[in-house]
Amino acid sequence: MSRSIRLLHLLQLLREYRYPVTAQILAERLQISQRSVYRDIESLRSQGVHIDAAAGLGFQLKEDFLLPPMTLNETEIEAMFLALYWLKSVPDQALNEASISVLAKLNAVLPEHRQNLLQQTTLRAFNVWLPVNxxxxxxxxxxxxxxxxxxxxxxxxxxxxxxxxxxxxxxxxxxxxxxxxxxxxxxxxxxxxxxxxxxxxxxxxxxxxxxxxxxxxxxxxxxxxxxxxxxx
Known part of the structure; x- marks a missing residue:
């Protein structure tokens, strides 16, 4: 994996966490060393990404300068949330992780009042799947x-x-x-x-x-x- 791709993956991981995440977790998700995580965090900061660090807690992305704002109405937000929530139940780990990633990206590009709606949505989809590899x-x-x-x-x-x-x-x-x-x-x-x-x-x-x-x-x-x- 090239360093530029790794930085993009790190940025996306930071988007997924609403609360501070430790370098150890980031390193495990990216399959790199914690030392590399610290270096990559500094690289992102040098490029203008606002990443807060709290001792004992970890890193948190405070604002995302790469993605433009997106306008969705209330029903569109509920539809996307419900579809992504259903996708988390599908017996396919890659799709599960993708649904979390898309939800994080969606949250990053919505205006603040729409983010609140997304976070407070209580629509849910439930499926029970037959056991499958x-x-x-x-x-x-x-x-x-x-x-x-x-x-x-x-x-x-x-x-x-x-x-x-x-x-x-x-x-x-x-x-x-x-x-x-x-x-x-x-x-x-x-x-x-x-x-x-x-x-x-x-x-x-x-x-x-x-x-x-x-x-x-x-x-x-x-x-x-x-x-x-x-x-x-």
């Missing part, structure tokens, strides 16, 4: 983003096991389960796969031969009105 969930998201084939073992509704090679292009979050929409090479057709039934997943380095948007449109035409029940 969170690392696997993230791998599936990455494969969709990268448009690469994936391999995994799958157990269907009738407890039949099979090995699959698929072209992943969409994820759906249905009540208690996450479902992957993909083109299955074994069936030569679109299939839906529940992530809680996948095992031993690995990413290929091979791009699949169509754009994911095209696959999504084809699947939408064929599958959107059908049940999400496995037919694997």
């Amino acid at each position: 969170q690392a696997l969930v993230e791998q599936v998201r990455v494969s969709i983003r990268s448009q690469v084939k994936i391999f995994f073992d799958y157990v269907d509704e009738q407890q039949r096991a099979s090995a699959r090679t698929v072209w992943p292009f969409a994820l759906g979050y249905f009540n208690d389960k996450i479902v992957l929409a993909a083109w299955c090479e074994l069936r030569s057709d679109f299939r839906n796969f529940r992530l809680d039934r996948m095992q031993s997943l690995s990413l290929s380095q091979e791009l699949y031969p169509q754009f994911k948007q095209q696959l999504f449109q084809q699947w939408w035409t064929q599958e959107v009105c059908r049940s999400t029940t496995d037919k694997n």
Whole structure:
């Protein structure tokens, strides 16, 4: 990681904490030494970032000069908060952390009276998800983003096991389960796969031969009105 990228990551971490955060916590989050944290804090200060330091408590970002103000009405703020709060419940650690980061960025660019509304919002979303390997969930998201084939073992509704090679292009979050929409090479057709039934997943380095948007449109035409029940 270059130093400039590390400084941006440090600045974003400081945005996430409303109260002082210690150099030890920052070092652990950034996977660097505490000495590097102190140096980076001074670098940010030299660039005009207002960071307070309190002995025994840590560092706190007091104002953010990089982001422009943003105007959102009350309903827009509640909508964004509710969506981000729901995202924190999804069994995917990277998305959990991203929701916290986005919320911090949102708080940083809102006028003070809107920040108060964001902090006082009591809307909540609750989901109970079937147990799933969170690392696997993230791998599936990455494969969709990268448009690469994936391999995994799958157990269907009738407890039949099979090995699959698929072209992943969409994820759906249905009540208690996450479902992957993909083109299955074994069936030569679109299939839906529940992530809680996948095992031993690995990413290929091979791009699949169509754009994911095209696959999504084809699947939408064929599958959107059908049940999400496995037919694997």
